[in-house]
Amino acid sequence: MTAEVAVVGFGPVGKLLAIQLGRRGHDVVVVDRQEAGYPLPRAVTHDSEFARVLQSVGLPPDTIPEVTEPYDARYVWRNGEGRTLVEVDWTGRGESGWFNTWFFHQPSLEDALDRVVAGLPAVRVLRGQEAVGLDQDDDGATLRLVGTDGTSSSLRAAWVVGADGANSRVRSWAGLAWHDEGYFYDWLVVDVRPQPHLRFPHVAEQTCDVARPATMVPGGPGRRRWEFMRLPHETREQLDRPEAAWELLAPFGLTPADAELERHSVYTFQAGWATAWRAGRVLLAGDAAHLMPPFAGQGLGAGVRDAANLAWKLDAVLRGAAGEELLDSYGSERLPHVQAFVRFSMELGRVICISDPAEAAARDARMTADWDRGMEPPAPPRPALGPGAHTGPAGGRLSRQGRVRVDGGPPSLLDDVLGGPGVLLARDAAALADVDAAALAELGVRVAALGGRSPGVVTVGDVDGTYGRWFAELGATAVLVRPDGWLYGAGDDPEALAAVLLAAVRRPTPVG
Numbered sequence: 348m349t350a351e352v353a354v355v356g357f358g359p360v361g362k363l364l365a366i367q368l369g370r371r372g373h374d375v376v377v378v379d380r381q382e383a384g385y386p387l388p389r390a391v392t393h394d395s396e397f398a399r400v401l402q403s404v405g406l407p408p409d410t411i412p413e414v415t416e417p418y419d420a421r422y423v424w425r426n427g428e429g430r431t432l433v434e435v436d437w438t439g440r441g442e443s444g445w446f447n448t449w450f451f452h453q454p455s456l457e458d459a460l461d462r463v464v465a466g467l468p469a470v471r472v473l474r475g476q477e478a479v480g481l482d483q484d485d486d487g488a489t490l491r492l493v494g495t496d497g498t499s500s501s502l503r504a505a506w507v508v509g510a511d512g513a514n515s516r517v518r519s520w521a522g523l524a525w526h527d528e529g530y531f532y533d534w535l536v537v538d539v540r541p542q543p544h545l546r547f548p549h550v551a552e553q554t555c556d557v558a559r560p561a562t563m564v565p566g567g568p569g570r571r572r573w574e575f576m577r578l579p580h581e582t583r584e585q586l587d588r589p590e591a592a593w594e595l596l597a598p599f600g601l602t603p604a605d606a607e608l609e610r611h612s613v614y615t616f617q618a619g620w621a622t623a624w625r626a627g628r629v630l631l632a633g634d635a636a637h638l639m640p641p642f643a644g645q646g647l648g649a650g651v652r653d654a655a656n657l658a659w660k661l662d663a664v665l666r667g668a669a670g671e672e673l674l675d676s677y678g679s680e681r682l683p684h685v686q687a688f689v690r691f692s693m694e695l696g697r698v699i700c701i702s703d704p705a706e707a708a709a710r711d712a713r714m715t716a717d718w719d720r721g722m723e724p725p726a727p728p729r730p731a732l733g734p735g736a737h738t739g740p741a742g743g744r745l746s747r748q749g750r751v752r753v754d755g756g757p758p759s760l761l762d763d764v765l766g767g768p769g770v771l772l773a774r775d776a777a778a779l780a781d782v783d784a785a786a787l788a789e790l791g792v793r794v795a796a797l798g799g800r801s802p803g804v805v806t807v808g809d810v811d812g813t814y815g816r817w818f819a820e821l822g823a824t825a826v827l828v829r830p831d832g833w834l835y836g837a838g839d840d841p842e843a844l845a846a847v848l849l850a851a852v853r854r855p856t857p858v859g
C-alpha cells in the first residue's frame with residue numbers, strides 16, 4: 348500500500364492533519380492500533396485560534412453547539428478558605444474572530460471530525476493496525492504494520508507523521524530526542540454529567556487548598572470536569588477508584604443519585620518536548636512532540652497548531668510549489684512557541700500543586716495582597732513563531748480575522764469568503780494588479796482588497812474596521828497571511844511581499 352502521507356495516530360491532531368491534506372486532494376492513509384475511537388473526554392478547553400482551525404475544516408464552533416460552548420467569564424483561583432488569589436480574564440473574542448475560551452466534549456468533536464474524514468475520498472483510515480517499525484530512505488518511509496488479527500503488511504509513504512501520542516514510537520524510530528523538564532504530578536481526572544436540575548454554575552475554578560488542590564471546569568455541553576491532585580501520602584491505586592471520585596465530588600454537592608460518573612483516571616501531568624520535529628521523511632505532531640500540564644488549557648491547542656502549520660507546508664511540498672526544506676521550518680517555528688506554553692503551564696502548576704502548608708501560606712499572603720491592591724495577573728503568553736517561513740518584524744505573529752461584506756451582502760468572516768485563512772490582503776485592489784495570483788493559489792493563498800477593483804481580486808468591506816485598525820497598528824497597507832492563519836509579513840508593496848514568499852518557499856533559507 349502507498350500514500351503521499353501516512354499519519355500514525357487517529358486522535359484529534361491526526362484527524363485534523365488528514366482532513367487538511369485530504370481537502371487539498373492529497374492521498375493520506377491514517378493508521379491507528381485501536382479498533383475504535385477513545386470514547387471518553389481528555390482535553391476540554393480550546394481557544395479562539397483552535398476555533399478558527401475548526402472553521403477551516405467546515406466545523407465552525409457556532410454550528411456545533413452539542414460539541415463546544417463559549418466561556419465568556421473569568422478563570423478564578425481561590426485558596427483553601429475560599430479567598431480569591433487571582434482572576435484571569437477569559438472573556439471576549441480573540442484576534443482569530445472567535446470567543447477566546449470554549450469548553451468542549453472531545454469524543455463529540457472527534458465524531459464530528461470523523462464525519463468530515465468520511466466525506467474525503469483521498470483519506471483512508473486503517474483502524475486496528477499497529478505500526479511496529481519504520482524504515483526510511485531519501486524518497487520516503489515504510490511503516491511495518493500488524494493488524495489485530497495478526498496479519499502483517501507495509502505502508503510506503505513520501506512522508507510519515509507521528510501523531511501517536513506521549514509515548515510515540517514514531518519518535519523513537521526516527522531517533523528524535525526528548526527533552527524532559529522533570530515535572531511530574533499525579534492528578535485524578537473525573538468527568539461527570541450532573542443532572543440538569545442541579546444547574547451547576549458555568550465556572551472555571553482552581554482551588555489552591557493544601558488539603559486537596561482541585562480544578563473544576565465545564566466539560567462541554569451538559570458536562571463538568573474535576574481534577575484532584577494526589578497527595579504525598581496517597582497511592583495512585585487509592586485515588587483511581589469510583590469511590591474515591593465520589594468522595595471528592597461530595598463537597599461539590601454531587602452524588603451518584605444526581606450525576607453520572609463518565610470517567611475517572613489518574614494522569615501524570617508532565618512537561619517536555621522533542622528537541623527536533625523532523626528526521627528526513629518523518630515528522631512529529633501533537634503529544635508526540637510536546638507535553639504540558641493542563642492548567643492553561645493549551646495542551647491539545649498546541650497539537651492543533653502543529654496540524655495547521657504542517658498541513659500547508661506538506662501540501663506545498665507535495666504539489667512541487669516548495670522545496671522540502673520548507674518542512675524544517677515546521678519545528679523551528681513551532682518549538683519556541685510551544686516552549687512558551689509549556690513553561691507558562693508549569694508556572695501555573697507551581698501555584699496550585701503545593702502540598703506544604705508553610706509554602707501555601709506564603710503563596711496565599713503574596714497573592715491575596717497583590718489581588719487586593721488591584722494587581723492584574725500576568726497575561727498568558729502570546730509568543731511569535733520561531734525562525735522560519737515569515738519575514739520582517741510583523742511576520743510570525745498570529746493574524747486577525749474580522750467580518751467582511753462582499754457586494755453589499757450580509758457580514759461573513761473573511762475565511763468563509765475566501766475558503767481559508769491564506770490571503771494577500773491589501774488596502775487597495777490596484778496594488779495587487781501585478782501579483783502572481785496563480786503561484787500564490789498553489790500555496791493556498793488568495794488575493795483580496797478592502798477597496799477598489801482589479802481582475803482576480805476579491806474586494807471586501809471591512810464591517811467592524813478590524814482590518815483598518817490592524818493595518819494602522821502595523822503601519823502597513825498590505826498583509827500576507829499564510830494558510831495556517833499566521834502572518835508571513837506586512838508592508839506597503841504586496842507584490843514584493845508575494846515575491847519574497849514565493850522565493851523563500853522555493854529555496855528556503857536554512858534555519859537553525
Ligand SMILES: O=C(O)CCc1cccc(O)c1
Binds near residue numbers: 389391562564572642
Ligand atoms: O482542556 C484541557 O487541556 C484540560 C482542562 C483544564 C482547563 C483549565 C484548567 C485546567 O487545570 C484544566
